[in-house]
Amino acid sequence: MEHQPTTPIVLDLTGADHHGEHETLRASGPAVLVDILGVTAWSITDPALLKTLLTSPDVSKDGRAHWPDFQEVIQTWPLNLWVGVNNMFTAYGSDHRRLRRIIAPAFAARRIADLTCVVEAIVTDILDHLATFRADETVDLREHLAYPLPIAVIGHLMGVPADQRTVFRTLADGIFDTTLSTKQQQANTKKLYAALKRLIVAKRSAPGDDMTSLLIAARDEEGDGHGLSDAELRDTLLLMITAGYETTVNVIDQAISLLLTHPEQLHRVQAGAARWNDVVEESLRLEPAVKHLPLRYAVKDIQLPDGQTIAAGEAILASYAAANRHPDWHGESADVFDISRVSKDHLAFGYGVHFCLGAPLARLEVATALRMLFTRFPRLELAVPATQLRPQGSLISNGHKSLPAQLGPSAA
Numbered sequence: 275m276e277h278q279p280t281t282p283i284v285l286d287l288t289g290a291d292h293h294g295e296h297e298t299l300r301a302s303g304p305a306v307l308v309d310i311l312g313v314t315a316w317s318i319t320d321p322a323l324l325k326t327l328l329t330s331p332d333v334s335k336d337g338r339a340h341w342p343d344f345q346e347v348i349q350t351w352p353l354n355l356w357v358g359v360n361n362m363f364t365a366y367g368s369d370h371r372r373l374r375r376i377i378a379p380a381f382a383a384r385r386i387a388d389l390t391c392v393v394e395a396i397v398t399d400i401l402d403h404l405a406t407f408r409a410d411e412t413v414d415l416r417e418h419l420a421y422p423l424p425i426a427v428i429g430h431l432m433g434v435p436a437d438q439r440t441v442f443r444t445l446a447d448g449i450f451d452t453t454l455s456t457k458q459q460q461a462n463t464k465k466l467y468a469a470l471k472r473l474i475v476a477k478r479s480a481p482g483d484d485m486t487s488l489l490i491a492a493r494d495e496e497g498d499g500h501g502l503s504d505a506e507l508r509d510t511l512l513l514m515i516t517a518g519y520e521t522t523v524n525v526i527d528q529a530i531s532l533l534l535t536h537p538e539q540l541h542r543v544q545a546g547a548a549r550w551n552d553v554v555e556e557s558l559r560l561e562p563a564v565k566h567l568p569l570r571y572a573v574k575d576i577q578l579p580d581g582q583t584i585a586a587g588e589a590i591l592a593s594y595a596a597a598n599r600h601p602d603w604h605g606e607s608a609d610v611f612d613i614s615r616v617s618k619d620h621l622a623f624g625y626g627v628h629f630c631l632g633a634p635l636a637r638l639e640v641a642t643a644l645r646m647l648f649t650r651f652p653r654l655e656l657a658v659p660a661t662q663l664r665p666q667g668s669l670i671s672n673g674h675k676s677l678p679a680q681l682g683p684s685a686a
């Protein structure tokens with residue numbers, strides 16, 4: 275049996291050295307107790323064990339039903355939105371299936387492939403704007419590419435009017451910022467709910483060909499208890515809009531910085547010897563947008579292979595980033611960015627019934643952004659040494675504060 279520390283490992287909410295922290299977690303065994311802002315949970319870093327738990331009916335995401343601490347935590351924990359929302363993200367069993375199937379068909383891979391032209395048109399506009407900067411000027415690619423693309427795409431799909439998209443961006447950023455106090459988070463949630471209410475009112479009076487209108491119709495046609503409740507409608511919109519913003523931003527940011535710091539691999543893709551999709555998958559493996567996913571709960575006692583027990587009602591943290599670099603999965607080179615590695619399997623989109631609904635869309639957006647960016651600006655480079663790129667202040671999301679670059683001459 276691995277050594278189990280007597281007190282939980284306190285996770286750093288600023289995420290300043292997350293790779294070092296993930297190494298410590300892995301070294302402590304497949305499952306280790308951690309402290310997340312005062313909440314104790316089992317961090318699972320062993321990929322095989324994590325997959326087993328993510329597909330087990332003995333593990334739930336419904337805190338209301340399966341977490342005795344829920345009522346207390348929901349009042350005081352800064353991350354309470356992550357466990358308290360009423361949507362598929364925190365649902366279990368038949369409730370989860372009901373909430374997911376209302377919107378899942380619209381995100382199926384085949385439907386998303388039809389959006390290729392829409393995504394390309396949005397990227398073209400963004401690159402045209404980038405081309406207005408001088409070749410030697412420093413441009414923050416996070417601000418001028420990584421954010422605008424997912425915001426425009428999810429805004430288009432959900433029917434969020436252009437003048438409201440910036441508001442949602444600020445509020446989505448707040449959800450992922452684990453350095454905010456409970457009071458600051460509560461204020462953020464209040465503003466987010468007000469913005470969602472405005473969106474629902476506007477779409478209910480003037481429905482469009484978008485997913486917000488589709489969800490409102492599901493609410494209004496089927497009524498309480500059968501389709502969506504008012505809280506489920508509001509929180510499903512919250513999930514779709516915020517999940518679609520922040521995560522994809524970080525993958526675009528990470529993939530660009532990985533390519534710029536590994537020019538030989540960038541040249542291989544530009545020469546046609548590797549695919550942009552290889553870059554996307556290897557970036558997702560090495561620097562997943564979601565490092566840890568709070569929370570899951572043991573429905574009953576779970577005996578672990580190493581002899582430990584997760585007792586019924588205890589919380590579980592899916593530590594995806596630590597699992598993705600596990601040497602048992604990717605060998606001694608698990609920490610290395612290598613777009614030609616044979617297996618680039620990862621858990622960046624989760625696993626099991628809660629597998630990310632937006633994965634095909636996210637993959638399309640990131641691959642399109644990379645292909646078009648490096649084609650248009652083939653001599654793009656970082657404007658600062660890679661060691662000066664600062665991580666965001668977050669235990670959950672994995673991006674940089676900014677991504678300063680110089681575009682070089684445009685190929686167009």
Ligand code: HEM
Pocket residue numbers: 362363364374428513514517518519521522525562563564567592594621622623624625627628629630631632633635636637
């Ligand atoms: C690269 C970008 C993205 C990453 C890395 C990502 C990651 C994830 C992860 C890790 C989960 C699983 C959570 C769990 O363990 O329970 C998840 C779930 C989810 N994601 Fe994403 N996501 C991305 C983009 C998107 C986009 C673009 C959308 C929507 C358009 C989206 C919508 C969702 C939804 C609705 C769920 C909840 C599914 C459920 O609970 O059944 N995601 N995502």
